[in-house]
Amino acid sequence: MSGSIQVRGLSRTFHTTVRRPGLAGALKSLIKPDRVAKEAVVDVSFDVAPGELLALLGPNGAGKSTTIKMLTGILTPTAGEARVAGVVPYEERERNARNIGAVFGQRTQLWWDLPVRESFAILRDIYEVPNAEHRARLGEFDDLLELSSFWDTRVRHLSLGQRVRCDLAAALLHDPQVVFLDEPTIGMDVVVKEQVREFLRHQVEERGRTVLLTTHDMTEVERLAERVVLINHGRLVLDGTLDEIRRKFGSTWQVRATLADPHARVEPLEGISLLRREGPQVVFGPDGPTAPTVHQALKQVIERYEVTDIAIDEADLEDVMRTAYVQAEAASSAQAEVPSGAPAGGD
Amino acid sequence: MAAVHAWRAARVTPLGELHSPPRMTAELLRMTVQVVLVASLWRGLYAASGTTAGLDRDQAVTYAVLATLALRVRNLDQFAGRDTVIQHMHFGTIVYWYLRPLAPQRYYALRALGEQLYGLVWALAGYAVCLAAGVVQPPKSAAVAGVFVLSALLGQWVMYYVMLVIDQLCFWTLRNGAAMLILIFAQNLLSGVYAPLWFFPDWFITMSGFLPFQATLSVPLSLYVGRIPLSDAGAQLLVQAAWVVALALFTRLLWRRAARRVISQGG
Ligand SMILES: Nc1ncnc2c1ncn2[C@@H]1O[C@H](COP(=O)(O)OP(=O)(O)O)[C@@H](O)[C@H]1O
Ligand SMILES: [Mg+2]
Numbered sequence: 001m002s003g004s005i006q007v008r009g010l011s012r013t014f015h016t017t018v019r020r021p022g023l024a025g026a027l028k029s030l031i032k033p034d035r036v037a038k039e040a041v042v043d044v045s046f047d048v049a050p051g052e053l054l055a056l057l058g059p060n061g062a063g064k065s066t067t068i069k070m071l072t073g074i075l076t077p078t079a080g081e082a083r084v085a086g087v088v089p090y091e092e093r094e095r096n097a098r099n100i101g102a103v104f105g106q107r108t109q110l111w112w113d114l115p116v117r118e119s120f121a122i123l124r125d126i127y128e129v130p131n132a133e134h135r136a137r138l139g140e141f142d143d144l145l146e147l148s149s150f151w152d153t154r155v156r157h158l159s160l161g162q163r164v165r166c167d168l169a170a171a172l173l174h175d176p177q178v179v180f181l182d183e184p185t186i187g188m189d190v191v192v193k194e195q196v197r198e199f200l201r202h203q204v205e206e207r208g209r210t211v212l213l214t215t216h217d218m219t220e221v222e223r224l225a226e227r228v229v230l231i232n233h234g235r236l237v238l239d240g241t242l243d244e245i246r247r248k249f250g251s252t253w254q255v256r257a258t259l260a261d262p263h264a265r266v267e268p269l270e271g272i273s274l275l276r277r278e279g280p281q282v283v284f285g286p287d288g289p290t291a292p293t294v295h296q297a298l299k300q301v302i303e304r305y306e307v308t309d310i311a312i313d314e315a316d317l318e319d320v321m322r323t324a325y326v327q328a329e330a331a332s333s334a335q336a337e338v339p340s341g342a343p344a345g346g347d
Numbered sequence: 348m349a350a351v352h353a354w355r356a357a358r359v360t361p362l363g364e365l366h367s368p369p370r371m372t373a374e375l376l377r378m379t380v381q382v383v384l385v386a387s388l389w390r391g392l393y394a395a396s397g398t399t400a401g402l403d404r405d406q407a408v409t410y411a412v413l414a415t416l417a418l419r420v421r422n423l424d425q426f427a428g429r430d431t432v433i434q435h436m437h438f439g440t441i442v443y444w445y446l447r448p449l450a451p452q453r454y455y456a457l458r459a460l461g462e463q464l465y466g467l468v469w470a471l472a473g474y475a476v477c478l479a480a481g482v483v484q485p486p487k488s489a490a491v492a493g494v495f496v497l498s499a500l501l502g503q504w505v506m507y508y509v510m511l512v513i514d515q516l517c518f519w520t521l522r523n524g525a526a527m528l529i530l531i532f533a534q535n536l537l538s539g540v541y542a543p544l545w546f547f548p549d550w551f552i553t554m555s556g557f558l559p560f561q562a563t564l565s566v567p568l569s570l571y572v573g574r575i576p577l578s579d580a581g582a583q584l585l586v587q588a589a590w591v592v593a594l595a596l597f598t599r600l601l602w603r604r605a606a607r608r609v610i611s612q613g614g
Pocket of ligand 1: 040058059060062065066612
């Protein structure tokens with residue numbers, strides 16, 4: 001069946017008790033606990049087509065993991081609905097489990113005390129994968145991830161990069177149509193990251209798996225995802241292709257200048273914003289619809305500041321996303337201010 | 348059914364142990380020292396008096412040594428494999444238990460079965476050595492041996508559930524260390540490991556009758572040494588079976604609640 005993901009108005013509110021400080025506070029909390037509601041995910045809707053890789057992006061605490069947990073079935077939403085390969089995950093967890101594979105970065109599902117290959121064998125049994133198929137798939141994964149050099153090692157002795165590669169293999173051993181990866185490459189070195197990217201690309205393009213990935217690594221997004229969904233404070237901010245995002249959040253160019261005076265005051269110019277500053281190095285980008293062309297901007301910067309070096313290039317995705325986050329932040333705080341500014345009572 | 352195909356999960360503990368020879372050496376050493384200490388302690392105690400609490404020296408030594416051996420069945424370093432509920436809750440890896448087409452309770456049961464069978468091999472090896480060395484006495488008759496085996500199996504079954512309840516506590520509190528210590532102590536005391544139960548005052552014996560711990564070790568070992576006559580065995584086996592049923596129902600309830608908790612918190 002098709003490995004599509006449909007998310008409609010998905011919401012999740014957590015209720016937690018806050019602890020009051022001090023002994024008296026602790027006693028008070030015991031008698032009358034202070035319950036606070038935290039809206040981790042609010043009315044999120046999106047679709048992922050079969051065989052598509054979608055990057056779910058957002059700053060820390062945006063609600064990415066919460067969304068993935070609902071889609072894997074280990075968390076029930078407070079409102080809305082989700083379907084993964086035709087199954088409502090939190091209603092039919094075991095059925096959903098056969099269709100999906102999941103890696104929660106930093107959390108391993110491998111058996112700590114056993115050689116990796118034993119873990120693979122246990123999972124093969126749990127998912128009832130025929131022996132020949134299991135061997136063939138392990139061979140395929142080994143070709144891409146070079147597992148055989150360490151798969152006889154006990155998990156406790158693996159490096160992070162080795163372990164995550166094994167975890168990826170473990171999550172895909174039962175040939176799931178849909179794969180959820182929550183920050184899988186966090187903390188890994190560049191070489192391993194590239195290997196993992198290659199592996200994921202292969203899984204999407206050759207095996208037709210649907211992948212939902214969260215990451216903070218924009219290089220990864222750029223190389224892997226055609227489409228991204230951006231959430232912030234639990235709300236969907238944007239759903240589009242990388243090109244759309246680049247267009248929407250301006251930065252189609254950057255001007256990088258090295259200032260002669262590293263302590264000089266730097267302010268945004270007309271239609272030009274300051275993206276970053278590291279000592280004498282400053283990076284400018286376009287600001288809003290009235291932004292000048294990159295050459296006009298270059299001229300303006302040179303006229304305004306004394307620079308020892310200057311270069312132009314297209315903004316990297318990192319900056320685009322930063323702009324997107326900042327704008328989303330501004331939009332949501334503007335929204336939040338409306339009720340307090342509005343006159344109370346009448347409507 | 349997935350649980351049948353997943354029998355390999357039962358190999359986790361034995362394999363983990365076989366891959367760490369130092370752990371096995373330590374286990375052997377610990378067992379030897381404990382058996383030697385327990386045996387000489389009870390011999391020493393009996394050197395002064397003859398029969399105490401209706402038990403002669405050889406019976407008492409047999410009881411104490413068998414208790415020591417039996418405890419090895421489920422007393423390995425549970426934390427070494429990072430596959431305990433408390434560790435999964437701590438590391439957040441409990442989510443994987445709920446992400447597989449194998450119910451967590453089935454997985455847990457398979458793991459525990461493997462662990463107990465592995466421990467049984469140790470206990471049996473120790474028993475064979477002790478028997479050959481004359482430290483423990485053989486059972487009085489084939490009937491006693493048969494009833495003992497039956498009772499010991501039921502006892503292990505009860506033990507499994509007791510351990511399970513302790514593990515299940517971790518779904519609600521991340522710190523079950525204290526509960527674990529108290530329960531392990533209570534289990535050791537009440538199941539007659541530190542001293543056979545008949546040495547305790549009556550009120551204590553009555554009280555412990557309401558807890559499952561007698562059913563784990565005290566009953567099978569009492570049957571073995573003849574402190575409980577064969578004529579009473581039926582009733583005792585029934586009590587053990589009742590504990591199995593009661594704890595099975597109780598832990599089932601807890602599993603359901605644990606699942607609800609995980610699903611409402613997201614692991
Ligand atoms: N079990 C929980 N109980 C209470 N709050 C939670 C729980 N899980 C997540 N949250 C809160 O929900 C928000 C979203 O968290 P998460 O989905 O983990 O964000 P992300 O993965 O995008 O960094 C955070 O503010 C987090 O503190
Ligand atoms: Mg997260």
